[in-house]
Amino acid sequence: QAVLTQPSSLSASPGTSASLTCTLRSDIDVGSYKIYWFQQKPGSPPQFLLSYRSDSDKGQGSGVPSRFSGSKDVSANAGLLLISGIHAEDEADYYCMIWHNSVSTVFGGGTKLTVL
């Protein structure tokens, strides 16, 4: 079982909101981890969006709009990336990541967000 699992695709209409999930393997407690989120558009490197452990321990990437936010669903053992007021330019691949130990990182397989 993969350490981090993301749905392969998600569609949303402009102006609406979307919640992208990143489910941690059952033996890894989401409460113990800070979840990092990246956006990648075709032909470009990933861009750091935000990190989220709790409401008191989070960070926003430089220049990243506040309509991108993080959260957790503890009952589902998942990290969430919330995008409100979706714009056409939000169409991209989104990756979650954790520091699996102090020096190595693990990525989810990515979610392709299509803006209809």
Next chain:
Amino acid sequence: QAQLEQSGPEVKKAGASVRVSCKASGYTFPRSSLSWLRQAPGQGLEWVGWISAVSGIAHYGQKFLGRVTMTTDIPTNTAFMELRSLKPDDTAVYYCAREVDKDYDVWGQGTLVTVHS
């Protein structure tokens, strides 16, 4: 403004080695760490390893142990990743990314390494 500039695309034959460079500018290079990641065509991101710029201490992903070496050259603010015994499934875009407080906040533009049999 912090930037990472990577070397150009490479085409290699299976069994050969490749060395990719990542030149930092706009920030104090020795105060940071760098990770190397890769992305195979149409696939997700994979962590290759991490190096402390000032100490040169590196940690590598399990699947790359014995095949990869990461180094830094402080005078030129440049990091290097060498991958040996290349296989066709090493074909990927390789990225360097600055790590500050566990955030990968600055990325290089990527270097395409193509390995043919």
